[in-house]
Amino acid sequence: MIELENVAYSYGGGELLTDMTLSVAPGSFHFLTGPSGSGKTTFLKLCYGALQATGGHVRLFDRDVRGLSRDDVALLRRKIGVVHQDCQFLDHLPVTENLALPLTVSGQDPNASDANLKELLAWVGLTSRANALPPELSGGERQRAALARAVIMSPDVILADEPTGNIDWEMSQRLLTLLVELNRMGKTILVATHDLGLIRAAKAQVQTRVLRISNRRLQMAGADL
Amino acid sequence: MNVDLRATTRMLKFDERADRVVPPTGFTARLTLFSAFAMAFLAVFALALSLAAGRVADRWGNELAQSSTLRISAPAGEVATQTEAALQVLRTTPGIVDARALTLDEQRALLAPWLGADLPIDDLPLPQLIDITETDDGYDAAGLRLRLAAEAPAAVLDDHARWRRPLIDAAARLRLLGWAAILLIATATAAMVTLAANAALAANAQVIAVLRLVGATDTYIASAFVRRFALRALTGAAFGTLLGIVALFLVPSGNDTAGVLTDLSIQGFGWVWVVLIPPLSGLVAFLATRYAAGRVLEELA
Numbered sequence: 001m002i003e004l005e006n007v008a009y010s011y012g013g014g015e016l017l018t019d020m021t022l023s024v025a026p027g028s029f030h031f032l033t034g035p036s037g038s039g040k041t042t043f044l045k046l047c048y049g050a051l052q053a054t055g056g057h058v059r060l061f062d063r064d065v066r067g068l069s070r071d072d073v074a075l076l077r078r079k080i081g082v083v084h085q086d087c088q089f090l091d092h093l094p095v096t097e098n099l100a101l102p103l104t105v106s107g108q109d110p111n112a113s114d115a116n117l118k119e120l121l122a123w124v125g126l127t128s129r130a131n132a133l134p135p136e137l138s139g140g141e142r143q144r145a146a147l148a149r150a151v152i153m154s155p156d157v158i159l160a161d162e163p164t165g166n167i168d169w170e171m172s173q174r175l176l177t178l179l180v181e182l183n184r185m186g187k188t189i190l191v192a193t194h195d196l197g198l199i200r201a202a203k204a205q206v207q208t209r210v211l212r213i214s215n216r217r218l219q220m221a222g223a224d225l
Numbered sequence: 226m227n228v229d230l231r232a233t234t235r236m237l238k239f240d241e242r243a244d245r246v247v248p249p250t251g252f253t254a255r256l257t258l259f260s261a262f263a264m265a266f267l268a269v270f271a272l273a274l275s276l277a278a279g280r281v282a283d284r285w286g287n288e289l290a291q292s293s294t295l296r297i298s299a300p301a302g303e304v305a306t307q308t309e310a311a312l313q314v315l316r317t318t319p320g321i322v323d324a325r326a327l328t329l330d331e332q333r334a335l336l337a338p339w340l341g342a343d344l345p346i347d348d349l350p351l352p353q354l355i356d357i358t359e360t361d362d363g364y365d366a367a368g369l370r371l372r373l374a375a376e377a378p379a380a381v382l383d384d385h386a387r388w389r390r391p392l393i394d395a396a397a398r399l400r401l402l403g404w405a406a407i408l409l410i411a412t413a414t415a416a417m418v419t420l421a422a423n424a425a426l427a428a429n430a431q432v433i434a435v436l437r438l439v440g441a442t443d444t445y446i447a448s449a450f451v452r453r454f455a456l457r458a459l460t461g462a463a464f465g466t467l468l469g470i471v472a473l474f475l476v477p478s479g480n481d482t483a484g485v486l487t488d489l490s491i492q493g494f495g496w497v498w499v500v501l502i503p504p505l506s507g508l509v510a511f512l513a514t515r516y517a518a519g520r521v522l523e524e525l526a
Binding site: 050070071074075077078082084088089090091092093097101102104105106110149153 | 242243245246248249431432434435436437438439440441442443444445522526
């Protein structure tokens, strides 16, 4: 599904990530941890083709990203839902239209998926906020809206970058519950976080694999996690 | 090439939902609209100038190319004899259809614009003028001059070439300048739309990032911007063209013999060019925005 083989990434003359090898199996739940600035976001961006590795190979759904055009990468990205810490939205469009954005850009009629959209809003608890503009949402609501947008295309993989970074404990537990639900539905989940509490809470509910980025390399986390 | 054609077709296709993903942009919208408006207005005038110069060049060329003048400057007693001799030579010259001595009234009419209509022409030692009409192929001017020197030595042949050529050259140059002005206007429009599109794309870097995150292709993102700018340019140019036409009608018109300035109008096939100004402006904006979008998306990748 997502395979990294001896991947390295350099920027501005310095190597940020080196010799990273990973195979993300379908239906698995991975956590990626490490100190701030260790390269978790960069790693995730490599995993959904937003960045090109400067060394090694990244394969998404058995296709080497290096040989693909930007438009081809964009088409592959539709199979991957991404949730960012800063939850990027189009601020001039209401929540429903932001949620339907992956459908819009892929040429599907969002109105045809109206029932699905309402269901999704109910699932993340945002039915009453359907017509609000993104700047009117709280941090937790934005995270849930971002998760709803990430899954609207029913992607095979969901990547989340510090999804609980800006929200309180209760809200992060609610978000985790949604991620666990998705994993139980067969989705592959990869979450980058430095929130060890979140990882422990997840381990109590579902089988997870925890990776750590340390000294620019990818390692399996210790038994303490 | 096929892929490019497909992408271009997709970009031109109206898609309300796709157009909504780009937020309304203030000054770049107004800049594009105003640039296209002003440039189309100027293009109408440049086109009218070029077409008028072309008409004048053609008219002068046609009117003067097939006619010549023979002037008999002889002492009063010999004018009639020399005129008759010259006419005899002209009538037997291949390439000449007709040769006719101008009457006194016709000569008075020719001088009237300079010396007044009540000129006592009988008292003036005016040369006799003979109007020559040529065939399409014309005559051998050098041979005719030799024959005239022998038969009517007071006759001077003026085949108009001396002053016809610079006039036609000037009109042709003016026509060329008109087209050059149109080309410059198109280039300036492209430059301004490119600048406006660059500014709009740079201001929407965050929007582009979100669209990429959710799987939008570069073609899709570019389309949303390209369509918007092409439509604005088309609208601005349509209004500019309309105002240009109204302004043209306000320019005082002259008679058939008038020159470029009093004949600044669009006639016949020229209207096709005028009607083409708005769609061509839209096309220029489309290509300029497409180029700008390609560059900015490459930079943001």
